[in-house]
Amino acid sequence: MSHRIPLPLQNTSLNSGFGEFFRYHGWLAPGIRLFRSIGFRAKALWVACAFMAPLVVALYFLQTDESSQIDVGRAELRGIDYLRPAIDLMRAAQARRYALTAQLPDIAERQDKVREAFRALSAHHDALGKELDDAAAFAVLQKSHEALLSGPAPATPDEAFRSHSEYVAMVTALIGQVANGSQLALDPELDTYHLMNLAVLRLPLQAETTAQLRGIATLALRTKELSLPRRDRMTGDMAVLRYLDAEIRNSHREGVENIPENARLVDARDARAATQAFEAAIARILSDGSHDLTPAMLDNAGTAALDHQFALQKQALDRLEARLHTRITHLHAELYGQFGAALFFIALAGYLLLAFYKVMMGGLQEVSGHLKEITQGNLTTAPRPWGTDEAAQLMITLGEMQISLRRIVSVVIDSAENVQTASGEIASASMDLSQRTEQAAANLQQTSASMEQISSSVTQSAGTVAQASASVHDNAGAAERSGQAITEVIRTMDNIRASSGRIGEIIGVIDGIAFQTNILALNAAVEAARAGEHGRGFAVVASEVRALAGRSATAAREIKSLISASIEQVQGGSTVVGRAGEIMQAVVSNAGRIETLMREIADSTQHQHRGVGEVSGAVRELDQFTQQNAALVEQTAAASTALAEQSRRLSSEISFFKLA
Incomplete structure (x- = not known):
């Protein structure tokens, strides 16, 4: 500084110690004292580090945030990968339950599909279970699976329906745990959240509720007996099914219909029509017994509804997976773009700082050279300025x-x-x-x-x-x-x-x-x-x-x-x-x-x-x-x-x- 104006002393404490340190330059005293004790190169390095530190911290937080989002997206993809065999196991268990209640001849074949689907699920559990924290839910499912397949056959269709429904409920619980463990249930974007809600939470429940209604209604038509427990169960399932229909319509509207690309790839019209037809059939049974409906007709209606529901669930899950891949790709591109822009501006700042350093050092060296000539008594030289800077x-x-x-x-x-x-x-x-x-x-x-x-x-x-x-x-x-x-x-x-x-x-x-x-x-x-x-x-x-x-x-x-x-x-x-x-x-x-x-x-x-x-x-x-x-x-x-x-x-x- 060219001017050192002492501040008026207000008390004797300013004459020494802390007050004396800040006497002439106030809050700038530490920086001024530091810069007075080091050379220009060190000054430039200090300034560069001071500017780089918050940029590095910002980049660190940016990278951490982007990486966290990418990790969340990858975790959701792993959850989807885990959910596919779980959905297959649910569908296989539903088919075995329907075969037992309807006393179909292909029970053994369907039981093999259940075992195959569980083995696939077990492989995914071994690979991803620790990350998704599904140990408790999978242990309960595994125990029920072993008891269900190795135990004696159910005595009655109702008992077979109950035991298999409990098994499917455990699969549903595992699906919920996987949704939570993979953070699918906490998806941060609107469309993917509603796609997740469709594919992971609502459509599997809708399919299970539809399958349970199909099984009880088929059993009632086949035995021509609509007992009070069956009626109550069917009435409750119908209420749940209507609630799930409303939830599905809402998520489809928010996450699919409002986004043209999702609406093109996830079409719920067939599933909605098939579900409504099946619900109408169940409503007729509950209202008048519908003795004109045969088990085959109800089976066709229920199977069509389930097929369309699982088809919609697969479309939603595939679209969710594609959107997650797109999101991860976008996050990678955004991260690389941000890092690239940051590195570009860092390089630009480094280039400008280097140019500034060269300009200042060149000017200072030129001035220093002439000052040395002056100290040696040579006044014949003359500096050659270029530019208009300081x-x-x-x-x-x-x-x-x-x-x-x-x-x-x-x-x-x-x-x-x-x-x-x-x-x-x-x-x-x-x-x-x-x-x-x-x-x-x-x-x-x-x-x-x-x-x-x-x-x-x-x-x-x-x-x-x-x-x-x-x-x-x-x-x-x-x-x-x-x-x-x-x-x-x-x-x-x-x-x-x-x-x-x-x-x-x-x-x-x-x-x-x-x-x-x-x-x-x-x-x-x-x-x-x-x-x-x-x-x-x-x-x-x-x-x-x-x-x-x-x-x-x-x-x-x-x-x-x-x-x-x-x-x-x-x-x-x-x-x-x-x-x-x-x-x-x-x-x-x-x-x-x-x-x-x-x-x-x-x-x-x-x-x-x-x-x-x-x-x-x-x-x-x-x-x-x-x-x-x-x-x-x-x-x-x-x-x-x-x-x-x-x-x-x-x-x-x-x-x-x-x-x-």
């Missing part, structure tokens, strides 16, 4: 596989050469790369050392920048405080200038007062001069006041000039201080910006420090990666060399295949 399809598929395999091998050869070339180039490039990688690793180590130094320098710079930033911060604070002081100075200078202005105004007022005082002193002097002596003291005072006013005016003018100069100087100082304030403001502003820049520089330095650390770590990792890459490059170079070697080996191996 073996041909397999060869076509094999041819397509060879084409694909040739294409694949060709591609593999080209690819192997390309891989070999590429692997050489890769190995060379890998060696160069390895050297460059090693150089890069060395450079990275140097770079890593330099980055460590840079990191140390950046760390120191960061510290210095931090200190400078602190100093700048302090300077900025001092500059700011100086700016504030300058602002206060400017403010003070403005106050001084305002105060100086005010002082100037006051000095102006004083100068005005001094001028007015001088004028007043002058006026006072004029008045004092006018006053003369009286005004001399006032003149002195006025002179002193004038002098004081002059000095005050002079002092006021000097102070005013000083104040003016001071105001000018204060204004110049205020201007200078203003410029200095502006400069200090610029210094403070610049100091703030410098502080901001220093903080940014410090932050940048910190970032640079971290970045340099990260770069240093990255360089170290890059150095590790470079060293690992160098190792991998060396491995790649080794792998490329190995790949080149494997490519050469692959090229060597693939060159094993022959493409042309």
Whole structure:
């Protein structure tokens, strides 16, 4: 099987034992396991045996059934062969009985016929008695036969009739036993069964009943005495005879009249007419005594009836024998035909199986041969399929596989050469790369050392920048405080200038007062001069006041000039201080910006420090990666060399295949 799909496990018992055996193929597992362990020839033999076994069994049962039917037919033929002397013995005994009751002169002759018929029957008993199981019936008959022939003669006709009737009854019993022992009584076909019923069972009884009626009626006519026992016996026999007539008519209709060939060979009309004539004569005797009937007339009627009845019995027995021979011949022909047909189809099946085997083995051998050539590297062959069966399809598929395999091998050869070339180039490039990688690793180590130094320098710079930033911060604070002081100075200078202005105004007022005082002193002097002596003291005072006013005016003018100069100087100082304030403001502003820049520089330095650390770590990792890459490059170079070697080996191996 091409597909093996495991069934879902429902319990752990499927993992081993019985469940595991049937896990993949279910009920087909035994056959699949068997066929997987044997070759195709054994498989074909198993299949043939599997098909032959029921056919052989069927043929065996067919042969057994046909042989059984043939054996039954042969047994019936042997029964018929046995019955013929038994019927002859019955007829001879009936004739002797009639001779005794009718007191005919040929009793001794008829007794010899009885002995002769019994000897013939004894011979058949010796030959067929064991098979037909007639030992008991024949022993009783033999004993009665010996007693009847060797004993004293019967005293009266009635006693002779009774003893001989008992003897005939024993013959009839033997006939019944032979019919059963030979399976005549169980004949399986309709026409032969009714022929058997006529020839073996009903006609002998009819003949015996007719013979008994003939004997009693003849005795009654001869003695002219129809006693009550005789009447009763004749009445009973007439009833039996009518019953047998009905049975015979029924069997004749079913087994003879409905079959044209039997009707042509077994004609019952004469026997029926003779029997009816005899029955009419007996009926006349029973009804009125029929004194007009003579013993000779009744004898003729009875003898004619018996002759026709035995003639009909012989026709039926002969026809039964012929039909049994025909049946046996037909069974033989049917058996041979069935066996012939079976053997023909067996031979046909064997022929087809052999052809199938040859076709499959031929296809498998062809495929096997090409597969062996493929295993030896020969891809130049191509299978030659014939027909459209599975073996041909397999060869076509094999041819397509060879084409694909040739294409694949060709591609593999080209690819192997390309891989070999590429692997050489890769190995060379890998060696160069390895050297460059090693150089890069060395450079990275140097770079890593330099980055460590840079990191140390950046760390120191960061510290210095931090200190400078602190100093700048302090300077900025001092500059700011100086700016504030300058602002206060400017403010003070403005106050001084305002105060100086005010002082100037006051000095102006004083100068005005001094001028007015001088004028007043002058006026006072004029008045004092006018006053003369009286005004001399006032003149002195006025002179002193004038002098004081002059000095005050002079002092006021000097102070005013000083104040003016001071105001000018204060204004110049205020201007200078203003410029200095502006400069200090610029210094403070610049100091703030410098502080901001220093903080940014410090932050940048910190970032640079971290970045340099990260770069240093990255360089170290890059150095590790470079060293690992160098190792991998060396491995790649080794792998490329190995790949080149494997490519050469692959090229060597693939060159094993022959493409042309």
